[in-house]
Amino acid sequence: xxxxxxxxxxxxxxxxxxxxxxxxxxxxxxxxxxxxxxxxxxxxxxxxxxxxxxxxxxxxxxxxxxxxxxxxxxxxxxxxxxxxxxxxxxxxxxxxxxxxxxxxxxxxxxxxxxxxxxxxxxxxxxxxxxxxx
Amino acid sequence: xxxxxxxxxxxxxxxxxxxxxxxxxxxxxxxxxxxxxxxxxxxxxxxxxxxxxxxxxxxxxxxxxxxxxxxxxxxxxxxxxxxxxxxxxxxxxxxxxxxxxxxxxxxxxxxxxxxxxxxxxxxxxxxxxxxxx
Numbered sequence: 001x002x003x004x005x006x007x008x009x010x011x012x013x014x015x016x017x018x019x020x021x022x023x024x025x026x027x028x029x030x031x032x033x034x035x036x037x038x039x040x041x042x043x044x045x046x047x048x049x050x051x052x053x054x055x056x057x058x059x060x061x062x063x064x065x066x067x068x069x070x071x072x073x074x075x076x077x078x079x080x081x082x083x084x085x086x087x088x089x090x091x092x093x094x095x096x097x098x099x100x101x102x103x104x105x106x107x108x109x110x111x112x113x114x115x116x117x118x119x120x121x122x123x124x125x126x127x128x129x130x131x132x133x
Numbered sequence: 134x135x136x137x138x139x140x141x142x143x144x145x146x147x148x149x150x151x152x153x154x155x156x157x158x159x160x161x162x163x164x165x166x167x168x169x170x171x172x173x174x175x176x177x178x179x180x181x182x183x184x185x186x187x188x189x190x191x192x193x194x195x196x197x198x199x200x201x202x203x204x205x206x207x208x209x210x211x212x213x214x215x216x217x218x219x220x221x222x223x224x225x226x227x228x229x230x231x232x233x234x235x236x237x238x239x240x241x242x243x244x245x246x247x248x249x250x251x252x253x254x255x256x257x258x259x260x261x262x263x264x265x266x
Contacts, residue, residue, distance in 0.1 A: 001234060001235055001236070002232065002234055002235070002236050007181070012145040012159050014147045014156055014159055014212075016156060020154075021153075021154030021155070022154070023147055023149060023156065023203075023212045025205065025210075026145050026147055026159075026205065026210035026212075027210075048140070068233060069233060069234035070156075070230035070231075070232065070233055070234070070239075071230065071232055071233070071234050072158065072159065072222075072229040072230050073222050073223065073224050073226075073229045073231070074229075077158075077159035077160075077229075078234075079147075079156045079159075079230045089205075089206050090206065091206050093206075096205040096206045096207075096210075097203035097204065097205050097212045098203075098206070099135065099203065099204055100201060100202060100203055100204070101134060101135055101202040101203070101204050101211075102134055102135070103134070103135050106203075
């Protein structure tokens with residue numbers, strides 16, 4: 001196993017759709033999140049905002065099942081190829097990267113977040129990654 | 134233009150091969166690196182180790198030409214689809230993610246780093262991203 005370099009305790013992770021190659025989200029892991037990911041086969045992240053480990057899909061059921069974990073040359077970032085249940089983004093899009101930098105939506109909405117999340121508060125502006133459960 | 138959320142002054146970026154969808158590297162940008170990327174059409178990053186902006190390929194000539202910039206739902210991470218000149222990794226592989234987490238090499242070496250970098254010091258362990266020029 002490669003010895004990872006957790007800078008300031010965390011490491012950036014890109015979750016990539018194992019089938020399509022689409023990057024679904026970028027988030028961070030601490031050592032605990034990484035170990036839980038290995039142990040369970042479901043991706044866990046570290047919430048910088050809430051200072052806690054969270055399991056992707058813990059509220060929505062939109063889990064990310066690990067297919068392959070790749071590590072970079074410096075051992076300080078990961079690409080995890082996943083089977084994504086339904087969609088990665090809490091706003092209803094398959095990928096969190098559903099917009100170009102000029103704000104144009106290019107992604108496809110695949111679920112209604114108000115039917116999935118209890119709060120009903122589903123705007124990108126009011127959500128943080130910590131609530132992408 | 135989407136107003137980006139630079140947490141602690143930086144934002145994680147995944148550079149993705151525009152043709153193959155392969156994730157080539159993950160690094161960080163500060164605002165200056167982002168602005169230079171927009172202005173020049175070549176990807177620039179922020180080196181956390183050396184505290185400076187660097188242009189990908191500035192030493193090797195292995196530039197990343199911007200094809201599309203995607204932003205996530207929280208405006209705090211980017212995917213940049215690029216035309217990668219030759220290879221992204223300073224170790225000679227096309228992608229920095231040339232190993233699985235168990236250390237198995239799965240990538241293909243496409244150049245000899247000793248012929249490209251002047252130092253001749255090309256091991257992954259001794260290099261930081263700041264030297265991936």
